[in-house]
Amino acid sequence: MISRVTTSAMATSAMRQLQTNLSELSRLQEQATSQRAFLALSDDPAAATTALRLHGEQHRNEQYARNIGDGLAWLTAADSAITAGTALLGRVRTLTLQGANDGAMDATAREAIAVELESIRSEMLSTANTTVVGRSVFAGTSDTAAFAAxxxxNGIPGAEVVRRISDAGSIRVDTDGAAVFGTGADSVFSMIDRIVSDLRSGTNVGPRLGEIDQRRNAMLSAQGTVGARQAQIERVQEATVQDAVSLEARRAAVEDVDSVEVLVRLQAQELVYRSALAVTGRVLQPTLMEFLR
Structure with a gap:
């Protein structure tokens, strides 16, 4: 049995094929323009699921990077403050050593040393109240200045400012001001006040040198702890940067297209579509009279 192929059937088939070619051409044009392998989840559900998971990992990694940057700012500020504090304490020791030489010191000279020590105390207080974005690095979770005049x-004992820096854990980014500068009668401020009082009363300040050395050792010990945390967070920062590069490469492999490949396929599809138009035009060109002939 011979099936009859009508002109209408040929036209319908040709139009269907042209529409298919045009849809593919449109898809390739969208890929070339957007540089994306798919524009809707339904285009490639498996790839879309992978891409969504990778985006989630990227967002989490970016948050860790922000936490690391903030944590480094806190630790760097604390380290710089302690460095400045130990330098000031070194000057306090030098002045105290000078003031201990009773034979060469008269009341005027001792007063000059006392005045400079008071100035150093003010600088030390400013250093102890170092802040990052308005928060003291030595006051724990307290929003007030670490030390009063x-x-x-004024810090909160035992309260820690913590930043999560990876899936594996967190790190403390503040520093215990009490451990660095002391509290009450053991604070660096009370110590300087006692030295100033001794100078003005004529009491030999030589015995205060031991207190200065003890406080300086406490500062250096606290600085060592801060330095260890800095090294830890910097190592995690390097790993986070590497993770960011790896995640972006994986995301690009799933979502992005090869520009050269897409352009080649686009040109090929344009050729196919133009050829189909030409062939369809020739096939459907005969008139009804020519067909009946």
Whole structure:
């Protein structure tokens, strides 16, 4: 049995094929323009699921990077403050050593040393109240200054400012001001006040040198702890940068297209579509009279 192929059937088939070619051409044009392998989840569900998971990992990694940057700012500020504090304490020791030489010191000279020590105390207080984005790095979770003007510690004992820096854990980014500068009668501020009082009363300040060395050792010990945390967070920062590069490469492999490949396929599809138009035009060109003939 011979099936009859009508002109209408040929036209319908040709139009269907042209529409298919045009859809593919449109898809390739969208890929070339957007540089994306798919524009809707339904285009490639498996790839879309992978891409969504990778985006989630990227967002989490970016948050860790922000936490690391913030944590480094806190630790760097604390390290710089302690460095400045130990330098000031070194000057306090030098002045105290000079003031201990009773034979060469008269009341005027001792007063000059006392005045400079008071100035150093003010600088030390400013250093102890170092802040990052308005928060003291030595006051724990307290929003107030770490130390009052009289040297009283206002931090919250045991309270820690913590930043999560990876899936594996977190790190403390503040520093215990009480451990660095001391509290009450053991604070660096009370110590300087005692030295100033001794100078003005004529008491030999030589015995205060031991207190200065003890406080300086405490500062250096605290700085060592801060340095260890800095090294730890910097190592995690390097790993986070590497993870960011790896995740972006994996995301690009799933979502992005090869520009050269897409352009080649686009040109080929354009040729196919133009050829189909030409062939369809020739096939459907005969008139009804020519067909009946």
């Amino acid at each position: 009289d040297g009283t510690y």
